[in-house]
Amino acid sequence: xxxxxxxxxxxxxxxxxxxxxxxxxxxxxxxxxxxxxxxxxxxxxxxxxxxxxxxxxxxxxxxxxxxxxxxxxxxxxxxxxxxxxxxxxxxxxxxxxxxxxxxxxxxxxxxxxxxxxxxxxxxxxxxxxxxxxxxxxxxxxxxxxxxxxxxxxxxxxxxxxxxxxxxxxxxxxxxxxxxxxxxxxxxxxxxxxxxxxxxxxxxxxxxxxxxxxxxxxxxxxxxxxxxxxxxxxxxxxxxxxxxxxxxxxxxxxxxxxxxxxxxxxxxxxxxxxxxxxxxxxxxxxxxxxxxxxxxxxxxxxxxxxxxxxxxxxxxxxxxxxxxxxxxxxxxxx
Amino acid sequence: xxxxxxxxxxxxxxxxxxxxxxxxxxxxxxxxxxxxxxxxxxxxxxxxxxxxxxxxxxxxxxxxxxxxxxxxxxxxxxxxxxxxxxxxxxxxxxxxxxxxxxxxxxxxxxxxxxxxxxxxxxxxxxxxxxxxxxxxxxxxxxxxxxxxxxxxxxxxxxxxxxxxxxxxxxxxxxxxxxxxxxxxxxxxxxxxxxxxxxxxxxxxxxxxxxxxxxxxxxxxxxxxxxxxxxxxxxxxxxxxxxxxxxxxxxxxxxxxxxxxxxxxxxxxxxxxxxxxxxxxxxxxxxxxxxxxxxxxxxxxxxxxxxxxxxxxxxxxxxxxxxxxxxxxxxxxxxxxxxxxxxxxxxxxxxxxxxxxxxxxxxxxxxxxxxxxxxxxxxxxxxxxxxxxxxxxxxx
Numbered sequence: 001x002x003x004x005x006x007x008x009x010x011x012x013x014x015x016x017x018x019x020x021x022x023x024x025x026x027x028x029x030x031x032x033x034x035x036x037x038x039x040x041x042x043x044x045x046x047x048x049x050x051x052x053x054x055x056x057x058x059x060x061x062x063x064x065x066x067x068x069x070x071x072x073x074x075x076x077x078x079x080x081x082x083x084x085x086x087x088x089x090x091x092x093x094x095x096x097x098x099x100x101x102x103x104x105x106x107x108x109x110x111x112x113x114x115x116x117x118x119x120x121x122x123x124x125x126x127x128x129x130x131x132x133x134x135x136x137x138x139x140x141x142x143x144x145x146x147x148x149x150x151x152x153x154x155x156x157x158x159x160x161x162x163x164x165x166x167x168x169x170x171x172x173x174x175x176x177x178x179x180x181x182x183x184x185x186x187x188x189x190x191x192x193x194x195x196x197x198x199x200x201x202x203x204x205x206x207x208x209x210x211x212x213x214x215x216x217x218x219x220x221x222x223x224x225x226x227x228x229x230x231x232x233x234x235x236x237x238x239x240x241x242x243x244x245x246x247x248x249x250x251x252x253x254x255x256x257x258x259x260x261x262x263x264x265x266x267x268x269x270x271x272x273x274x275x276x277x278x279x280x281x282x283x284x285x286x287x288x289x290x291x292x293x294x295x296x297x298x299x300x301x302x303x304x305x306x307x308x309x310x311x312x313x314x315x316x317x318x319x320x321x322x323x324x325x326x327x328x329x330x331x332x333x
Numbered sequence: 334x335x336x337x338x339x340x341x342x343x344x345x346x347x348x349x350x351x352x353x354x355x356x357x358x359x360x361x362x363x364x365x366x367x368x369x370x371x372x373x374x375x376x377x378x379x380x381x382x383x384x385x386x387x388x389x390x391x392x393x394x395x396x397x398x399x400x401x402x403x404x405x406x407x408x409x410x411x412x413x414x415x416x417x418x419x420x421x422x423x424x425x426x427x428x429x430x431x432x433x434x435x436x437x438x439x440x441x442x443x444x445x446x447x448x449x450x451x452x453x454x455x456x457x458x459x460x461x462x463x464x465x466x467x468x469x470x471x472x473x474x475x476x477x478x479x480x481x482x483x484x485x486x487x488x489x490x491x492x493x494x495x496x497x498x499x500x501x502x503x504x505x506x507x508x509x510x511x512x513x514x515x516x517x518x519x520x521x522x523x524x525x526x527x528x529x530x531x532x533x534x535x536x537x538x539x540x541x542x543x544x545x546x547x548x549x550x551x552x553x554x555x556x557x558x559x560x561x562x563x564x565x566x567x568x569x570x571x572x573x574x575x576x577x578x579x580x581x582x583x584x585x586x587x588x589x590x591x592x593x594x595x596x597x598x599x600x601x602x603x604x605x606x607x608x609x610x611x612x613x614x615x616x617x618x619x620x621x622x623x624x625x626x627x628x629x630x631x632x633x634x635x636x637x638x639x640x641x642x643x644x645x646x647x648x649x650x651x652x653x654x655x656x657x658x659x660x661x662x663x664x665x666x667x668x669x670x671x672x673x674x675x676x677x678x679x680x681x682x683x684x685x686x687x688x689x690x691x692x693x694x695x696x697x698x699x700x701x702x703x704x705x706x707x708x709x710x711x712x713x714x715x716x717x718x719x720x721x722x723x724x725x726x727x728x
Contacts, residue, residue, distance in 0.1 A: 028653055066507050084532060086686055087672035100528040106537045120524045126514040132492040133513035135425040135506055138474055140499040
């Protein structure tokens with residue numbers, strides 16, 4: 001049985017070398033991981049942008065530079081034109097003995113508050129030396145946004161792997177080779193597993209590479225591998241259902257869009273909804289995979305939660321698989 | 334006439350397949366999410382754990398005063414689970430490190446207050462009051478949120494110790510320091526005297542409406558790029574493109590009929606999302622003009638890319654690379670303070686901003702300028718794709 005499964009896997013591996021599809025599934029997450037590594041510092045440092053006059057007090061300009069990104073302009077007209085641009089930028093301009101804060105009118109409230117607070121503190125002559133506050137740090141260096149982006153990348157890799165399996169099945173259908181399987185010694189289950197292995201392995205390699213590139217070296221690798229392996233099962237089921245339910249490549253493309261919804265929905269509920277509402281996506285294996293990865297990447301995971309989450313991913317994936325089994329059998333015959 | 338019959342034929346084929354209905358179904362689903370799940374006002378998810386190191390009576394007085402002034406409201410108490418944890422805390426000034434280890438697990442219920450913006454009354458932050466400093470530190474670590482101890486000295490002055498995660502920027506740390514260098518009363522009095530001038534009455538989209546440009550740009554225009562590729566590869570596999578060599582119809586008519594199918598689908602799905610959310614507010618003439626032009630340009634890009642490959646599998650890398658690159662301006666759209674210059678050169682940047690302007694009845698000049706740019710770019714790409722298809726008929 002295992003030999004036959006590997007024969008199907010080997011054949012897929014050979015045929016995928018012709019169009020580099022499996023290579024893309026591995027390379028795309030790696031490239032995106034490089035992008036996240038370059039992008040994340042900028043996204044984390046999204047402080048308020050201030051526009052000031054070059055003729056303003058050097059001391060005032062230097063003071064503001066400690067807390068905000070400062071751009072300098074020659075005249076009040078230039079300042080106003082800068083504020084009127086599409087991004088959130090606030091101007092602080094001298095008016096006699098004081099300053100005025102110039103807004104476009106559509107800025108986020110916190111942007112206005114921040115600028116007002118800064119100018120207030122400057123006018124009061126507030127300095128760090130006279131502070132009564134003490135700062136303590138837990139020493140974490142990875143910003144949560146980077147963790148979220150890497151986690152989303154993992155979810156996308158699962159989707160891509162599912163797509164690889166789906167495309168390969170649609171291709172088999174188009175070539176009419178799928179029927180030929182029934183007259184070979186390979187069983188239908190063996191064929192399903194063999195066809196899924198390539199996508200699953202590609203996903204696993206892509207995930208491991210992406211996690212390493214983004215700098216998450218000191219996470220619990222046993223945990224991430226466990227979630228990675230269960231995600232492989234998830235991509236098997238997703239890909240097979242997509243592939244068998246699609247008559248042609250257009251439908252497969254359309255179903256990717258449909259699949260995007262439970263993934264995006266699960267992530268949105270986990271990230272934005274209060275915990276009281278998380279039950280609404282308990283049905284989604286993507287929710288459990290995302291949750292487990294989030295805890296592992298942020299180094300707050302415990303084995304109980306990881307095992308529960310991976311158990312849910314496997315359980316839900318198998319429920320979907322067995323429910324769809326008659327359809328899979330029909331699709332293969 | 335041939336063009337019309339090609340288009341009608343393509344529409345009939347599209348109506349027979351599932352794809353067209355998937356698009357419509359998706360649009361209905363997204364509309365339901367927008368109307369039922371996404372609220373019109375944004376809800377802040379910012380949290381802070383606070384331990385009040387002061388007599389209970391004083392802590393209660395301060396909270397009551399905030400409620401009375403409209404700066405806060407009491408919410409239902411919240412349950413938190415404290416898990417076993419080991420970590421170190423470093424004092425930022427002395428660089429002295431203290432190790433903490435907790436083996437027990439317990440559930441605690443915390444008094445919860447929602448801090449409000451005094452002008453708009455919107456939720457700014459949720460504060461959880463913890464009864465011991467140790468539990469506050471465990472929660473700040475476990476929940477990855479800011480923790481604080483507010484301690485009152487015998488002279489009645491309150492000083493704060495903040496527990497940060499470590500990834501906060503130097504700018505934020507500096508702000509925390511100077512925000513506590515003067516008394517809150519002095520700061521607030523000075524703050525009230527700040528002169529703020531607004532350039533104009535700029536309209537803004539509410540939380541729900543703000544998502545409409547993203548849905549239209551990504552699930553409409555951008556999907557046009559993806560779907561036209563799929564259509565072409567399907568026809569290549571079926572040999573339809575080769576058949577055009579022996580028909581009186583020209584290749585460009587075949588290609589444009591494909592784009593028309595995409596345009597029809599995108600117009601229907603975008604209308605399903607936009608009209609119920611925006612009502613009669615936007616200029617729909619401008620909206621549909623911009624929608625058609627941007628979808629045409631991205632679909633032409635899809636045709637051009639398709640002309641270089643003979644199967645979708647071979648085009649996969651380029652296709653996904655382009656799609657992901659085009660999605661990047663979404664970050665800038667959603668985080669307005671993140672707006673690097675290089676991101677503005679991505680075509681989806683003006684598409685998102687253009688749709689936003691249309692929904693707000695904003696800068697018509699900007700929309701029309703970019704409509705022209707996309708039309709010219711789309712025509713150029715279409716011309717190039719037509720040339721390539723004519724030359725090869727397959728690849």
